[in-house]
Amino acid sequence: MGRFLIVFGVLLVAAGLAIEYRVRLPFRLGHLPGDIAIHGRNTSFYFPIATCLLLSLLLSLALWLFRR
Numbered sequence: 001m002g003r004f005l006i007v008f009g010v011l012l013v014a015a016g017l018a019i020e021y022r023v024r025l026p027f028r029l030g031h032l033p034g035d036i037a038i039h040g041r042n043t044s045f046y047f048p049i050a051t052c053l054l055l056s057l058l059l060s061l062a063l064w065l066f067r068r
Contacts, residue, residue, distance in 0.1 A: 007066055011059075 034050030 003066070007062070011062070 032048070032050040032054065034053075036045070036047040036049055038045040
């Protein structure tokens with residue numbers, strides 16, 4: 001339980017820093033190539049599939065490294 005809380009805290013700090021300094025990042029999460037955005041006259045649909053895949057990959061890698 002202690003390790004989980006440490007990893008969760010580190011991830012929260014990393015997320016906070018990414019949000020705070022997102023202007024300086026070379027890419028914008030949520031606006032990656034591969035994210036689906038459909039704009040109609042009165043509606044819009046947005047699904048950040050590439051962003052979801054990237055975050056899933058990073059979290060899986062972090063958890064895999066933590067378990068080793």
